[in-house]
Amino acid sequence: MISREEVLNIANLSKLYLDESEIEDARKEMDGMINFAKKIDKIDVDFKDLPEFNSISNAFHEDEIKESYPQNKILESVDGGKDGYFYIKKFN
Amino acid sequence: MRYDLVVGLETHVELNTKTKIFCNCANKFGSEPNTNCCPICLGHPGTLPKLNEKVVNFAIRAGLALNCEVNLISKMDRKNYVYPDLPKAYQISQFYDPICKNGYIELDSGKKIRINHIHMEEDAAKLVYKGGDTYVDYNRGGVPLLEVVTEPDISSSDEAKEYLEKLQMIMRYIGVSDCKMQEGSIKCDVNVSVKPEGSDKLGIRTEIKNMNSITFMAKAIDYERERHIEIIENGGKIMQQTLRYLPETNSTESMRSKEDAQDYRYFRDPDLVDIVLTKEQINEIRNSLPELPGERFKKYVNEFGISENDAVLLVKYKNVSDYFESAIEGLKNVKTVSNFIIGQIFRSLETEAEKEEFKILTAPNQINELAKLIESGKLNMNLAKKALIKMLESGKPVTEFVSESDMKGISREEMKKMCEEAVKANENAVKDYLSGKEKALKALLGSVMKQTRGRGNAQEIEEILKGIIVK
Numbered sequence A: 001m002i003s004r005e006e007v008l009n010i011a012n013l014s015k016l017y018l019d020e021s022e023i024e025d026a027r028k029e030m031d032g033m034i035n036f037a038k039k040i041d042k043i044d045v046d047f048k049d050l051p052e053f054n055s056i057s058n059a060f061h062e063d064e065i066k067e068s069y070p071q072n073k074i075l076e077s078v079d080g081g082k083d084g085y086f087y088i089k090k091f092n
Numbered sequence B: 001m002r003y004d005l006v007v008g009l010e011t012h013v014e015l016n017t018k019t020k021i022f023c024n025c026a027n028k029f030g031s032e033p034n035t036n037c038c039p040i041c042l043g044h045p046g047t048l049p050k051l052n053e054k055v056v057n058f059a060i061r062a063g064l065a066l067n068c069e070v071n072l073i074s075k076m077d078r079k080n081y082v083y084p085d086l087p088k089a090y091q092i093s094q095f096y097d098p099i100c101k102n103g104y105i106e107l108d109s110g111k112k113i114r115i116n117h118i119h120m121e122e123d124a125a126k127l128v129y130k131g132g133d134t135y136v137d138y139n140r141g142g143v144p145l146l147e148v149v150t151e152p153d154i155s156s157s158d159e160a161k162e163y164l165e166k167l168q169m170i171m172r173y174i175g176v177s178d179c180k181m182q183e184g185s186i187k188c189d190v191n192v193s194v195k196p197e198g199s200d201k202l203g204i205r206t207e208i209k210n211m212n213s214i215t216f217m218a219k220a221i222d223y224e225r226e227r228h229i230e231i232i233e234n235g236g237k238i239m240q241q242t243l244r245y246l247p248e249t250n251s252t253e254s255m256r257s258k259e260d261a262q263d264y265r266y267f268r269d270p271d272l273v274d275i276v277l278t279k280e281q282i283n284e285i286r287n288s289l290p291e292l293p294g295e296r297f298k299k300y301v302n303e304f305g306i307s308e309n310d311a312v313l314l315v316k317y318k319n320v321s322d323y324f325e326s327a328i329e330g331l332k333n334v335k336t337v338s339n340f341i342i343g344q345i346f347r348s349l350e351t352e353a354e355k356e357e358f359k360i361l362t363a364p365n366q367i368n369e370l371a372k373l374i375e376s377g378k379l380n381m382n383l384a385k386k387a388l389i390k391m392l393e394s395g396k397p398v399t400e401f402v403s404e405s406d407m408k409g410i411s412r413e414e415m416k417k418m419c420e421e422a423v424k425a426n427e428n429a430v431k432d433y434l435s436g437k438e439k440a441l442k443a444l445l446g447s448v449m450k451q452t453r454g455r456g457n458a459q460e461i462e463e464i465l466k467g468i469i470v471k
Ligand SMILES: [Zn+2]
Pocket: B020, B023, B024, B025, B036, B037, B038, B039, B040, B041, B042, B142
């Protein structure tokens, strides 16, 4: 069972504030999540035996330059960035 | 108590391939920010990285040049950490099965610094900090690197320097990296510890990150050595931690301690397939390697009789050494050429960068032509040096600056005639000389030399002059 201290530590790292009343619920919920994921342990996985891993090798790209994306396209996903850069504002 | 210093180096060498390690974006320094980027090197979901063939070739070249074994099967792994310089939140590297292992670099003393392994990986992005904000340029993200990891065999800052200089030189010779420290294309992490002299047990180590100057690296090692010894002598315990070197104060400061050391959760990258090599392939690369600086150095000293100091200067940069090699073709005495390079030619190249580039107007075959004229006795050294200066300025061949008559030399008869005339024309100088003024002879000698237009041999002329005067 996940401990009270662990819950508080995770809350702290996630910058979440938990009420005293919420702590016990969070313990149960996180425990449930971890137990759910533990089902994976029962599967016998030996990565070496996965056929895709061994049937292909040496997939290379040739060392020839292809055009990169234009800067504005690259920065589109971050609202255009700032001065051509990805921009991370100082946080306090 | 006396202490032994124990140092290991992890050196990152940026490869000078045309493209990045997993995509076809240009691997170029100094571009506008975020202009050499694509969804692959930005780690967008759904993209598939493919290893650059040339990176594998370069890694093998480096491995062979550093006396390593090349693994016939190697794999790529993910090194997980979260930081803005890493868009995927993992770096693709090699952890379990690196491409090369068990090599060494031999120092001048004959000591071998063992190389544990060499692995391939991608560089992270460049972060620029301004006013507390962070700006990220992903052009460098995905640039191919080799990491060369030594055993803790280095026992002084001088050895560390020599190791790094040799590594740099070898990487340049085999053409895989420019190794420009100022552009960050070679960087190293330094592990330092001390132990009581002769002890087998290693002390607790600290790691100085990201050294990009050989001089500062040496200073950082010396500083850490003293710091460790002082703590131990005062009964303290060294804290295992990661440090940053501060050149302004010549000291180190903590970046993070062992307690918050990262767990990188390395695992096999499922996006990338095995790299499978054949022995034939490796042999082919081995045969394509150029003569390495260590081999050339030995050849210059042992076979050519060049002094060690001069040989160091000749092999330091591949361009210089290649120039020398092609300028000495067919010569018996190659020292003339090495003297020209280290003397006259180096004098025209001021900075180390200029020497490294070695862009001069005179082609090696023109130097060869000049040296052959000297060797065959057609041209004396005096005239040759004068011609060389003009050749270097203009890029024109030696025949532009020396005439047929210069090359014919001058007969003893002719010189005798000139000396007799000079003695007749300078009665006062002769009298002065006979009355004991040695200098007076120099004036006569000068005037004869001038008449021969430098073709005459000064010693021979002096001898003739004395003969005439004493008679
Ligand atoms: Zn790319």
